[in-house]
Amino acid sequence: MVFTIQNALVLTDQGYKTLDVQVEADRITAIGVNLPIAGDTIDGQNKLLLPGFVNAHTHSPEFWQRGRIPPLPLELWLFELYSPKLLQSEQIYLSALGTAVETLLSGGTTIVDHLLLLPGRERETIDAAVRAYQQVGIRAFVAPLVHDQSLPTSLPSNGTAPDPQRQTKAVLDLLEEAILMHHCPDRGINLVISPTGLQLCSDVLVQKGVELSERYQLCRHTHLLETRAQQILAQEKYGCSAVEHLKRLEFLGPHTSLAHCVWLDDAEIDILAATGATVVHNPLSNLRLGSGIAPILKFRQAGVNVCFGCDGSASNDAQDVLEAIKIGTILHNITDSDYRHWITPHEAVQMASIGGAKGLGLEQQMGCIAIGQKADFVLYDLTSLSLLPQTDPVGLLVLGRPTQAVDSVWVNGQRIVADGKIQTVDVTMLKQELLRYSQPPQQYSTTSVVDVEQHYRSVMGLST
């Protein structure tokens, strides 16, 4: 399959250029002015061609709970998250489809799904999500969310975890089974070793996870210091910082990405820089859950790679990558009065594309429009009202609120969005299924976790 995009606006080191881009199979093979036509042609006039973004942290099953959970901090929010009745595995498939569709229509071509597993049906959950991503054609990093300790022990001063040995082995067996079954980078499906976070995992699980990732050459991913409570817990549990502990367990490295990273001190930032790990910034869930502002400008100054994630739909509650990029860019302007440190829209686009690729060990393969790179890219319609008038298209894409702006998306050389429409999913059918599984509209306004709430308020120093 060969095709040529003609006369698209491309961002180069010398500014915007109108160029042709040629693709053979899954790679960009030529870029230039007036290339000889090969294969199908696609009109790029009044369109902007950018590398695809990475939605570098989400939890697709949370799609079922978006809009539902009232304003609560993470620790109490989690108890709400786990309280409703269990999903069916068909719903896992549907929520992965929905997550992928929203990601694609906001400029994402790659997704990291830190996948909540249905208890007792863990393999079924992974299979259902993989099936959805294969159907959609988005590049997927399926990261099963695994732990071997229980939720109450994730709160500070709430007792120690029981010995998890049996559960640890079951988790590791599950992961190896899923890897052997599904991991296939050439087909766009990648498994990831992804413990939930230190607060719910034994050291053995983390270490054995690292071994698995080395054996199968997989990326690693985890939650890290999303809340102040977790910072307190790390000191209680390890007598050292969480990052120091992860380093000792050899979890950190250039193919490791870490979601949130809100509560790191300078010494921890230096460790991230030294190990080459990537921070995934989830600005919207960090605000919604009151977690805080991750010190993104400091990370960048220390040379830590940063990219963006939407986080799960129960804590955001949308999978709009451009929204995460916008807020994750402008939010930091209030943390440093020297505007020379602020992130520009053009830097934000690089963070979202090449920064995301780097966190997955793919910076040689994707993240820019260049010969030899994977054809994972997005064509934006510059005649969309939301991108008019034309000024600095990247400036408006990042700082505006693009709607119906994505014209086409290619992943691995396959066009999976054309004329603003997903080609691989029947979206009408998807909407019907989402409606069919919906509950009657209801206002949720209180927390149902009274005893946990009391403990939380007490350890966090809130009036009781």
Added chain:
Amino acid sequence: MVFTIQNALVLTDQGYKTLDVQVEADRITAIGVNLPIAGDTIDGQNKLLLPGFVNAHTHSPEFWQRGRIPPLPLELWLFELYSPKLLQSEQIYLSALGTAVETLLSGGTTIVDHLLLLPGRERETIDAAVRAYQQVGIRAFVAPLVHDQSLPTSLPSNGTAPDPQRQTKAVLDLLEEAILMHHCPDRGINLVISPTGLQLCSDVLVQKGVELSERYQLCRHTHLLETRAQQILAQEKYGCSAVEHLKRLEFLGPHTSLAHCVWLDDAEIDILAATGATVVHNPLSNLRLGSGIAPILKFRQAGVNVCFGCDGSASNDAQDVLEAIKIGTILHNITDSDYRHWITPHEAVQMASIGGAKGLGLEQQMGCIAIGQKADFVLYDLTSLSLLPQTDPVGLLVLGRPTQAVDSVWVNGQRIVADGKIQTVDVTMLKQELLRYSQPPQQYSTTSVVDVEQHYRSVMGLST
């Protein structure tokens, strides 16, 4: 004209109810289950009916510069804003249309346009904006942005303003002329007395403005303490706080709305509460310009009325009211660790609707779905992918990222959006005109205001 919306989801004190809503002329005349049909019927099934929101602070001409200005604090950003070549008055008309269209398609039915005036063509500017709003049919509060001092004097420690007497009189004459020509609440066009802000206005201008507003029963509006530099300047200029000074000038009152209010201390908050003035929260521009986080939770606790604005498109850079509501809601969760103070989505909707109405003295007329209220409301399509699955529709509307979710909009009983399409503007033509006036795409990345920048860095204590 009579019509009945049947079986729409309506939010009541007892939660969501499926109801019929009947309108005669410009008012809601009946609400109930299975109302006898009168006039045209509109199918409200799987749709949510909410009162229209107020986009309570914007500057429509900035539409021409959206995406263009690099990350800079307000004081330097302003010099960029005023640097490009002047607009034509046809462009003022087009940017007001664009601002109104984006407002309507994100749930807004009322707009407060703090209108930048073209130098030497002030009346022409006002006329062009009014023409646009009359055509669209949105409820408009046209608030000419007037001052009688020059931009450099708005920086702290930058000399005093020359005597502005002649200019003051010219400004006041202009305002009175515009009021007599255009102010007509029944037709949905309201003039507002709206000095730019203390930093650019003489006391005489503010006081005479108050007199004008009393004489013609107009609302008052101004920028207030958007940045730390303005807080410093107020002390330099008046030897007291800005709010104290505005109170002495009798500018504050129940029909006064104040954009930004980022840098207020507790005593100033108490004055706002006592005078009944309204705060317009512009969370997105406050982030983009690095101004800070307005103390919205404190305002609410003190009993100050708060609503939302998008601010002008050069500092946001979009007119999506739902985006302003979302970020203006979740942003404050990081300012108070006690989640019981956080704004719920249902409260946010009230702030955006009845809060907005109150700031314009219209809380008896609009802001809820109730008999006798103006028919200014919005029907959201709950089968939009972005509002699925159905959980708590208001929760998802506020915390999600609604796209193509607005089905219909009525203002003053007139349906100006139907099936997601604006009925009163040819949007294809509007886009062509916006494209026609566009410059070639260009990356803007540096500030052009070297000497001002040096002074700014010095007074703000930034390294030079």
